[in-house]
Amino acid sequence: MKHQKHIGIPLPALKVLLCLFLFFPLLIHAQAVNQVYIYPGASLVAHPNANLNIFADISHSGTLTSYNTSFINFYASIWQNNNGSRLPDESARGIDGTGGIFTFSDLLQNAQRINNINSLPFNGFPNLRLDNSLNVLSDIGALHVNNNLDFRNGHLILNGFDVNVGRPGTGTITGHSHTNFIVTGPMMTGGSLVRNTTASSPALDFPIGTAIGSYTPLRIKYTGLPQTIKFRVADNVYNKLNFPEYVNKTWIMNTANADPSGSVELTLQHNAADEGIRYFSNRSEAYVSRYDTRLTGLWDVLPPMPTSTPGIITDRAAIFDAYMNTRLDITAIKPIEYFSKTVIKEDIDENTPVNVPDAISPNGDGFNDVYEVVKRLPTDVVRFEVYSRNQVLVFQDLDYQNTFNGTGNMGGFIGNTLPDGIYYYLISVNGAKGIPGYLIINR
Known part of the structure; x- marks a missing residue:
């Protein structure tokens, strides 16, 4: 163990260094008074029932194994997983077990960031718990959570990068609500929530929204081959100029595996504040519309589908002034799909302003x-x-x-x-x- 500074260590940094000395001797190097380095080749273990409190920023290049029932509580500002770093669970491969719970907390009253340099699939946190009212930002690289992403407080904000939760047949998201969810940003491109299905996966929630205060989640049931599905949501209707007949949102779906026989059941939840004027006046005529370049109006027209409220795509209390519509048996799925909600009763007419190119x-x-x-x-x-x-x-x-x-x-x-x-x-x-x-x- 070598320190570049020997004096003036603040109490929070001293606490984490003493804790790390106790659990991981001779393997960690304190680069500065407020940052701890885990060097390449270092192999550290948080044993069952361990409760590790970290008050300094982490720069991680080694291996930090966490066992089931271990807790790693992170209170500083930046956790960075460098190239080659690993956060395995207790299993032989490091991705088949439960692992510990990494909690990001606002105890020190600061927003927190997660950086992933050259991140690899399923080489991320075994379980990630967010308990920060000032929010956690996924700032560099894709974020991987192998088992459970749990919301206690605050949001996970994607800065243009994906968050991948689970492997095929695994992965849960808990605690999500209109005050605790994944913020994708308002544009058509950027970070998405990624989930993975098997041939018999249950319906999956995607607790996403464009901004804090704009929770517009979805629930999807995919039937077909094992699939990787990613969703984000945007603050306009794709390729439309004027859209008073729509909910002013587009849900963007990407699938990784071609599946000609695949089908989707999709439920979209929106807020009353997101409705265009004509949509608001004709809500009983609403349905989930799918973007289709073969159509003059670019979005298909369906009979009305029942609207239900309050919104229940949440892990907490139902959300009032939130409305859900479901579309069944969506087939011929393309690698990228766009969905919105509308009350249009017929295809476009000559007086309706329409699309702009992309x-x-x-x-x-x-x-x-x-x-x-x-x-x-x-x-x-x-x-x-x-x-x-x-x-x-x-x-x-x-x-x-x-x-x-x-x-x-x-x-x-x-x-x-x-x-x-x-x-x-x-x-x-x-x-x-x-x-x-x-x-x-x-x-």
Whole structure:
């Protein structure tokens, strides 16, 4: 054991160092007064009934095994799993047992972060408990929880990376509610909740929402081959310009394994505050709609499906002003699917503003060279702004006439050809609230 500082160690750091000295002698190096390093090659064990309290940031590059009934309580700000690190359970392979419970707590009144450098599937926490009113942020790399993700307090906020809970046939999420859930962010792309099914898996809850205070979870029953399913939710209706007939949410589903015979039963839960004006007025006509590029209106039209309330996709009390709709027997599932809710009774008519594209290929071949807003009315004034992934404004037109061809007109981007990649847009019609989305430039 070697210290780079020998004096001035604060009491919290001293406590964790003494604790680690006691349980893991000669294997841990304190890099600074508030950080503990577990070096490559170090093999540490939290034995059954152990109760380990950690008050310093962790930089983990070794192996920290935790047995069933052991507790590792983390109170500092950053837990980082470096390349090659492992957090196995008590089983021979390290992923077949129960393992200990890693609790992230706000005892020191700070938000907490989990960083995963070159994370590997199922090489994460055996059980993760969130008990932090100031929230826990999954900041770098995918987060893996092998067995149970438990919400006691606060949210798990995904900063563009997935959280994978369980292996096929395993994995539970408990304690979730409208005040404790996974925040995916409001855009169409970003981090998702990933779950894994077997051929006989029960229905699975996905307790997700776009932001703190916007809980819009789902429940899915997948029948077919073993599947990896991921979901996130976004704050608009995919590829639609105006949508007063919709709930202003899109649930985005990704599946990893092609399964021509697979089918899905899907229940979506939304809040009254998320309903468009026409939807609110015609809630009895609501149904779960599926995005389909073969349709003029891009979203399919179904008979009304019963709406139930309060919302019960929660592990706590039912949620009032929350509404659920179920769609049965969804088949021919594509690798990416989009779902929303609507009350539209027939396919699109000529007076309904409709879609905007999600990609352009400005290569001069005369096809999809510009970003075109179609089915707009002659009197519509469209404001269109494009932002880089770093949220820098690269294009703006206050009376857009379908001219954006991948060339910037703002700041240092004036007249410059923008690189291929993902960009974000904000579009509004006749001074209405702007609708966010994303577009891809691919020449």
